[in-house]
Amino acid sequence: MDVLEPKQRSLLKALEAGDRRAIGRAITLAETNSTRAGSLFREIHPNTGRGHIIGITGPPGSGKSTLIDGLISALRNLSHTVAVIAVDPSSPISGGAILGDRLRMASHNADEGVFIRSLSTRGHLGGLIPSVHNVANILEFAGFNHIILETVGTGQSEIEIADIAQTTVVLCTPGAGDDVQALKAGVLEIADILVVNKEDLHGADITVQLLKAMLTLRAPGHKKAQVIKTCATTGRGIDELVTLITHHYTTISRNTDKVLREKSRRLLATKAAALFMQELLDASNTELDTICAAFERGERTLAQCVREALKLKSH
Ligand SMILES: Nc1nc2c(ncn2[C@@H]2O[C@H](COP(=O)(O)OP(=O)(O)OP(=O)(O)O)[C@@H](O)[C@H]2O)c(=O)[nH]1
Ligand SMILES: [Mg+2]
Known part of the structure; x- marks a missing residue:
């Protein structure tokens, strides 16, 4: 049994109360993967499992951040609290995309029920899992109902994210032949919900049909994935997406589901x-x-x- 240092004990208390500075400090500990953090996470862990972790992945520019902005509003309307972690597996913390994400979700800055943070995982041994998992646990412990993990779909990272998330949403855009092709390489397998975003652009219906056809080729007994269209910039389809996400969460049972055990x-x-x-x-x-x-x-x-x-x- 670990005995926490007084400083860590007070950090834990502040975290439990949802104190934002404490959340920031704990996340920094997780990011740096410091050994001192180990005992803190052992205290946090048994008290997690209450939040719904949602992974949102898709090619660069497919509209993930814009969609998440809409999801935050929809979930806040239901009085749920939301934390967002924008996971960047490749680049160190810098301006660019991260600043873009912050701006895109800036309307929620003053909202106490929303927490947004970018996480750079470059240089972590063994991929993203250790730090992202700990950060998700911190946010659950701090009382957030939903923890959204945004990650760019470029390879292994989104498959790892799917192991942490209870619900995985995969985005693509209409007519982007290459994107849909790229989905074949494993990403389709991890999707619980497939979103064709930018439905205002030409070819959304064809992309939906294509995805549905591809889904029928998944291994028998594989979990069923839903396909929907959204327009993140106008908010069209977002309420339906929230319904699908929450429905998916209620249909999985954390202890007995085969898929969860695999995860x-x-x-x-x-x-x-x-x-x-x-x-x-x-x-x-x-x-x-x-x-x-x-x-x-x-x-x-x-x-x-x-x-x-x-x-x-x-x-
Ligand atoms: N026409 C149209 N544009 C959209 C839609 N959703 C997002 N966009 C635009 O697409 C661009 C990229 O959106 P982001 O939300 O930053 O996409 P992202 O997937 O988060 O991008 P990265 O984080 O860089 O991978 C922005 O200019 C958005 O305004 C949509 O439904 N329709
Ligand atoms: Mg983004």
Whole structure:
């Protein structure tokens, strides 16, 4: 049982009360992945699981931030609180996109029931999972009903996000043949809801038909995904999207759902990989040096060395 330092104890109290500065401080701890944060997160974790984590992903410029802005308004009208984390897996915190996101959601700045933060995950060992997961937990602990994770759909990151989120929304735009093609590569598999945003542009209906056709090709027994059209700039379709998102949440059961169990397994595996990697890279690990030396001399294959390193771990 960890004993929290008095400073951490008071941070925890402030967090529970939803204090915004405390939330900011805790997120910074999660971002820097500091070892001191470990005991804090162990305290937070059992008290999470009450928030609905929604992943929103899609190609650059497909309208994710604009749509989220509309979602925030719709959820606030229902008196729900909303936190948004714009996850940027590639670039360090800088002006550009992050500033754009802030401006796009600026109308909610003065609202106590809304919290928006960008998270740079570049340089994190083992992908995004450890920090994003901790940040989502912090926001749940601070009492937010919905935690929206925005991430650009460029590869692995959105698939990782889908393991954290209970509901995953994938955006694309009409007529963007390349976007729809790109969806094939795994992203379609993670979608609970597919949104054709920018429905005001030509070809939205064809894109919807195309996506529905692609969905029928998913593996049998695969979860059903809904397809809808939205126009984020005018707000058309957003109420329907909120209905689909909340409905999806109520239909999944956290403990028994097969899909959730798969997610938990992947989450666990990713976290384990990150922790193991950290240990392996620890310079004081002399036993590992022996294994490395055998590899360098060509006495063992890489796979054999990995197995030996894993054995070290279980001792
Ligand atoms: N015509 C039209 N334009 C839209 C719609 N939704 C968003 N846009 C515009 O598309 C552009 C990109 O929107 P963003 O919300 O920044 O897109 P994003 O997916 O968050 O972009 P990144 O975070 O950079 O990947 C902006 O100029 C929006 O005004 C829509 O429904 N119709
Ligand atoms: Mg954006």
